[in-house]
Amino acid sequence: MTVPLPVDELAVLRVRRSAKWRTYPPDVLPLTIAEMDFALAEPITEVLREAVSRSDTGYAMPAPELGEAVAMFAQARWGWPVEPDSVTGVTDVSTGCVQLLRACCRPGEAVVISPPVYPPFFDWAAEAGARLIEAPLRQDGSGIWRLDLDALRDAFGARPAAYILCSPHNPVGRVHDRDELEVVAQLAHEYGVRVISDEIHAPLVLEGAAFTPFLTVPGAADIAVSLTSASKAWNLAGLKCAAIVTGSPAMRAFAGQLPPDGRWRIGHFGVLAMAGRAAGHARDTPPPARQPDRRADTGYPLAAAAGHLPCLARLPAHRTRRAAVREVPQPRPGRAGTGTPLRPTR
Numbered sequence: 262m263t264v265p266l267p268v269d270e271l272a273v274l275r276v277r278r279s280a281k282w283r284t285y286p287p288d289v290l291p292l293t294i295a296e297m298d299f300a301l302a303e304p305i306t307e308v309l310r311e312a313v314s315r316s317d318t319g320y321a322m323p324a325p326e327l328g329e330a331v332a333m334f335a336q337a338r339w340g341w342p343v344e345p346d347s348v349t350g351v352t353d354v355s356t357g358c359v360q361l362l363r364a365c366c367r368p369g370e371a372v373v374i375s376p377p378v379y380p381p382f383f384d385w386a387a388e389a390g391a392r393l394i395e396a397p398l399r400q401d402g403s404g405i406w407r408l409d410l411d412a413l414r415d416a417f418g419a420r421p422a423a424y425i426l427c428s429p430h431n432p433v434g435r436v437h438d439r440d441e442l443e444v445v446a447q448l449a450h451e452y453g454v455r456v457i458s459d460e461i462h463a464p465l466v467l468e469g470a471a472f473t474p475f476l477t478v479p480g481a482a483d484i485a486v487s488l489t490s491a492s493k494a495w496n497l498a499g500l501k502c503a504a505i506v507t508g509s510p511a512m513r514a515f516a517g518q519l520p521p522d523g524r525w526r527i528g529h530f531g532v533l534a535m536a537g538r539a540a541g542h543a544r545d546t547p548p549p550a551r552q553p554d555r556r557a558d559t560g561y562p563l564a565a566a567a568g569h570l571p572c573l574a575r576l577p578a579h580r581t582r583r584a585a586v587r588e589v590p591q592p593r594p595g596r597a598g599t600g601t602p603l604r605p606t607r
């Protein structure tokens with residue numbers, strides 16, 4: 262069966278020079294690196310084309326555009342009021358998270374994560390010199406992966422410095438319920454744990470699901486920061502721009518501990534593209550906008566592939582477009598394979 266997708270032919274996609282298309286040999290369909298196959302959204306193309314035409318290719322100037330762009334998008338998409346000057350630019354979500362961990366963990370202190378989770382979470386903690394404590398997700402009676410709040414309480418009881426919340430959760434595709442997040446905030450208060458909420462996949466929820474920005478949960482703004490970026494949903498990973506959002510003086514001071522030179526490591530095109538995204542969103546989508554943005558429908562090709570390729574099985578994606586795909590053992594075909602291990606990379 263053929264599934265028509267509004268994307269370029271594979272042969273055209275393969276001409277791209279990004280990591281997704283050059284990491285594996287040509288007989289591998291590179292599903293493990295989360296880059297989008299759709300064309301860039303027009304408002305972003307416009308802003309980038311214009312910058313290149315004027316040789317406007319220098320260092321980024323994140324203030325005030327980045328804060329204003331994040332605030333405009335957060336309000337329009339989730340009704341989440343963000344103060345533009347509570348936004349700190351960082352190179353990407355990974356760098357932002359490592360720097361936040363460095364700022365809050367003394368050597369040997371622990372960081373909690375909830376596996377199965379985006380594999381670099383393990384590496385980020387190690388990079389920051391932190392020990393890991395795992396509070397794994399659990400599957401409920403309907404097979405839905407959820408935060409295990411009892412396991413989190415136990416983990417927080419060991420007095421870790423921080424918890425990296427993945428919201429929505431990659432790889433199980435879970436959009437956590439508001440009441441679950443409320444318990445996370447209560448536990449974090451009770452045990453004095455900082456929460457770093459990685460919300461990079463928030464724009465990709467399915468219709469009918471409601472993403473809850475963690476900072477909108479009662480009490481969360483006092484103990485948590487949110488990490489956000491357009492890099493996944495709008496395919497901007499190479500432009501290097503993400504944002505830390507805070508909602509209280511204490512957390513603003515926490516984000517203020519990041520190395521000042523970081524400001525020079527943000528991609529100029531990333532800032533411009535974030536502003537282009539916000540402007541395009543405001544123009545095309547009447548607030549309050551909970552509708553998914555069709556231009557950002559990144560999970561669809563992956564989900565479609567999972568349904569139609571015999572070597573892949575689709576795990577139930579609970580409300581995000583980031584469908585999780587696992588490899589199903591297949592009898593090896595009688596031709597020479599590449600031998601490249603297919604493991605999640607990015």
Ligand SMILES: Cc1ncc(COP(=O)(O)O)c(C=O)c1O
Pocket residue numbers: 295353354355356379427431459461462490492493498503607
């Ligand atoms: C949950 C999660 N966080 C962070 C990242 C990486 O983000 P960045 O490229 O901004 O570092 C990814 C990439 O897929 C991800 O899935």
